[in-house]
Amino acid sequence: MAHRVAVTGVGVISAFGRGAEAFWQGLSTGTSGIRPLQAMDPAELRFGQGAEVPDLDPSGEIAREVLHISDRFAWMALLAARDAVADAGLSAADVAGTGTAVATGSCLGGQGVQDVEYERLFGERRSRLHPLTIPRVMANSGASLISMDLGIEGPGFTLSTACSSANHALGQALWLLRSGAAERAIAGGSEAPFTRANLLAWSALRVVSPDTCRPFSADRDGMILGEGAGMLMLETLEAARARGARIYAELAGCGMSCDAHHVTQPSERGPAAALSAALADAGLAPEQIGYVNAHGTGTDANDPTECAALRRVFGAHAERLAVSSTKSMHGHALGAAGALEGVATALALYHGLLPPTANFTRPDPACDLDVVPNDPRTAEVEAALSSSFAFGGLNAVLALRRV
Amino acid sequence: MADGDTRAEVIGAIAKVKSIPAEEIGPETEFAEIHVDSLDAIEILFELEERFDLSVPDEAVQGMERVGQVIEAVERALAERAEAAPD
Numbered sequence: 001m002a003h004r005v006a007v008t009g010v011g012v013i014s015a016f017g018r019g020a021e022a023f024w025q026g027l028s029t030g031t032s033g034i035r036p037l038q039a040m041d042p043a044e045l046r047f048g049q050g051a052e053v054p055d056l057d058p059s060g061e062i063a064r065e066v067l068h069i070s071d072r073f074a075w076m077a078l079l080a081a082r083d084a085v086a087d088a089g090l091s092a093a094d095v096a097g098t099g100t101a102v103a104t105g106s107c108l109g110g111q112g113v114q115d116v117e118y119e120r121l122f123g124e125r126r127s128r129l130h131p132l133t134i135p136r137v138m139a140n141s142g143a144s145l146i147s148m149d150l151g152i153e154g155p156g157f158t159l160s161t162a163c164s165s166a167n168h169a170l171g172q173a174l175w176l177l178r179s180g181a182a183e184r185a186i187a188g189g190s191e192a193p194f195t196r197a198n199l200l201a202w203s204a205l206r207v208v209s210p211d212t213c214r215p216f217s218a219d220r221d222g223m224i225l226g227e228g229a230g231m232l233m234l235e236t237l238e239a240a241r242a243r244g245a246r247i248y249a250e251l252a253g254c255g256m257s258c259d260a261h262h263v264t265q266p267s268e269r270g271p272a273a274a275l276s277a278a279l280a281d282a283g284l285a286p287e288q289i290g291y292v293n294a295h296g297t298g299t300d301a302n303d304p305t306e307c308a309a310l311r312r313v314f315g316a317h318a319e320r321l322a323v324s325s326t327k328s329m330h331g332h333a334l335g336a337a338g339a340l341e342g343v344a345t346a347l348a349l350y351h352g353l354l355p356p357t358a359n360f361t362r363p364d365p366a367c368d369l370d371v372v373p374n375d376p377r378t379a380e381v382e383a384a385l386s387s388s389f390a391f392g393g394l395n396a397v398l399a400l401r402r403v
Numbered sequence: 404m405a406d407g408d409t410r411a412e413v414i415g416a417i418a419k420v421k422s423i424p425a426e427e428i429g430p431e432t433e434f435a436e437i438h439v440d441s442l443d444a445i446e447i448l449f450e451l452e453e454r455f456d457l458s459v460p461d462e463a464v465q466g467m468e469r470v471g472q473v474i475e476a477v478e479r480a481l482a483e484r485a486e487a488a489p490d
Contacts, residue, residue, distance in 0.1 A: 064422065069442070128449060128452060128453060130446075130449060131442075131445040131446050131448070131449045132442065132446065
């Protein structure tokens with residue numbers, strides 16, 4: 001028997017600080033968390049804004065020995081996972097054991113540690129690296145810390161598909177629960193991209209806005225990097241109902257595709273295939289979808305192509321879709337993006353409130369969908385999609401349904 | 404480097420890695436007593452290599468159980484290096 005899957009808890013660390021409440025407070029009021037860059041002097045960069053996590057100090061919550069073997073991105077994964085479990089009304093004892101899976105997304109791994117160590121090597125010309133460099137940098141460090149902290153002994157893995165990492169992780173977790181391979185899962189992603197080397201690499205790629213992220217606006221000029229972690233507590237719907245858990249939404253389906261096209265240039269076909277596959281996997285008709293949390297990076301190339309893909313899949317119903325990009329508020333958190341946006345989508349269904357596309361100025365005829373400009377909107381929608389389309393053309397779309 | 408300095412540096416390296424006061428460590432201290440696991444051991448080796456600019460092969464430290472054995476090994480390595488150095 002195929003199990004349905006419920007989202008019963010969420011944990012978030014974002015530009016709005018610690019907690020899903022602060023995150024939703026920002027998103028549901030159309031407030032942008034994008035601010036002047038703190039991580040480095042922007043004089044060296046083509047941009048000066050970011051959606052950095054402010055004031056992260058895990059020293060009171062994570063043991064010194066654990067901090068010592070890991071990087072900031074893994075600390076955020078662990079804190080968000082603990083928060084998701086607590087938010088679901090569960091304890092560590094409830095999720096310990098072989099019945100729970102952990103699936104995380106990370107695009108970059110421990111870039112902060114890598115920067116520091118490589119500075120020793122190439123900057124200071126020293127010959128030795130710290131012996132914990134490997135475990136601190138490894139991209140699965142977040143999943144590993146979560147497993148060790150909570151005693152999770154079921155399936156565990158990390159997926160790295162650039163901007164789609166968290167959506168791929170959430171999709172695999174959904175299927176583990178649906179098939180019965182796990183009873184519950186902690187799934188999501190985390191990313192800490194604000195390191196000097198990584199920022200300079202993004203600067204060189206010339207896709208980050210010098211100003212702010214204005215998805216779907218005629219004068220949009222790029223993405224804004226974001227930081228953070230999002231973790232979702234997933235349980236089978238029957239188990240969640242049996243224990244009387246609050247259910248934010250059903251994680252109903254996942255669709256994946258490859259563009260087989262170009263490393264950075266988006267395609268219409270690939271995303272459309274992933275959108276269609278998500279609908280099919282969830283058993284949803286296009287007409288049942290009321291909201292799409294778009295990939296919506298705010299780059300010249302992505303936004304019109306994404307709108308065209310939505311039109312291709314939804315046909316006439318595209319006119320009745322609300323499509324917003326919350327990246328305008330929490331930034332593009334790369335391997336955590338799908339997790340932050342999955343939380344945003346689940347909370348939108350739960351609260352009956354659609355977060356807007358913030359920073360919107362004027363419409364672009366090439367993005368002529370209802371992009372919920374600037375103002376949040378009250379709307380009870382039956383089901384929603386959350387899209388991630390990665391560099392390298394690897395796409396993953398989640399379908400969520402109001403319960 | 405005088406012998407007393409070597410001893411203090413070795414103990415300092417172990418104290419740093421284990422985050423315990425150096426006064427709690429002496430040549431007779433056993434690694435099991437202060438809970439040195441395999442990751443701690445490679446960190447201690449790293450600290451020693453950095454402080455003494457040595458390269459310590461894996462086999463040189465196998466079977467060591469007490470801090471004193473490390474101090475002796477480092478002293479030996481430093482002496483060998485001094486002998487090998489041209490006048």
